Amino acid sequence: MTGADDSVLPFAVAPLDLRGRLARLGPAIDAILSRHAYPDPVARLLGEAAALTVLLGSVLKSGGRFQLQTRTDGLVDMIVVDFDAPDRLRAFARFDAARLPPRGGVAADALLGRGHLALTIEQGGELTRYQGVAPIDGGSLEAAARLYFQQSEQIPTFIRLAAGQVVTPAGTSWRAGGLLAQFLPHSEERRRQADLPPGDTPEGFQAHEWTEDEAWTEAQAFASTVEDHELLDPDLSSESLAYRLFHERGVHVFPPHPLRDACRCSSERVESMLRSFSQAERDDMIGDDGMIGVTCEFCSTLRRYNPDDFRED
Structure with missing residues (x-):
């Protein structure tokens, strides 16, 4: 198979x-x-x-x-x-x-x-x-x-x-x-596990006795x-x-x-994100070529946008 x-x-x-x-x-x-x-x-x-x-x-x-x-x-x-x-x-x-x-x-x-x-x-x-x-x-x-x-x-x-x-x-x-x-x-009860270490404990404290289920012991083996x-x-x-x-x-x-x-990024999502920024923030994103470039961290897709398309009237 x-x-x-x-x-x-x-x-x-x-x-x-x-x-x-x-x-x-x-x-x-x-x-x-x-x-x-x-x-x-x-x-x-x-x-x-x-x-x-x-x-x-x-x-x-x-x-x-x-x-x-x-x-x-x-x-x-x-x-x-x-x-x-x-x-x-x-x-x-x-x-x-x-x-x-x-x-x-x-x-x-x-x-x-x-x-x-x-x-x-x-x-x-x-x-x-x-x-x-x-x-x-x-x-x-x-x-x-x-x-x-x-x-x-x-x-x-x-x-x-x-x-x-x-x-x-x-x-x-x-x-x-x-x-x-x-x-x-x-x-x-069979799913119980050993308690995590309690950290500082008072003198005379006795941890609860615990025995691992035999089926789980075998499965782990x-x-x-x-x-x-x-x-x-x-x-x-x-x-x-x-x-x-x-x-x-x-x-x-x-x-x-x-x-x-498969990435969930899209031109529509990026455009929506850019419109959520202020005009000053978008101006700071303009590159040497006069465009706004956005690269997805996940799929590395580079998308370029004309800043004039986002200008506020």
């Missing part, structure tokens, strides 16, 4: 009360990363962020929006990834090129730094907008996402992310992938065997990878959700 690139594959392992998704990004993430010509460490981090975004956002119904955003003091001080259901993905990263080592070797904690991860869900219509926030403390996106689920959702969650360049007969291209597995038994190269291998389908990881317990896969690189 051959699973398509640029898709998210939902799966379930009923005996373990496990549900999850596998994300495999090929041409879409290659287009996003290549058009910005990011340095390799920045491209890998943004690829991981894109994989995490589609793992989380692909459950939304058409018309919903999911955004992942980081703001930190690291070399990459901001990442924004948008997923517009059912299939539109866009992303960009802001980084300090002067602080990047010339040969690209940089520790993960310096790259991401310390700050926060924000996940925003807009389900469309009259439904409430929701935002969850988790700290980033010099670790990885995986660690921040796991902490988010532990603190905010209280769902036992395993996450693995990978991004990198792969050489194929057609050439070298960027790829990204991710695995999300969640323990969702009917009993809330299977999921943790996934390797980065498996998530990035263009010749290994998502269906085959799901079977490889969980076949001992029986895994059921569902129809995949396709994805594509």
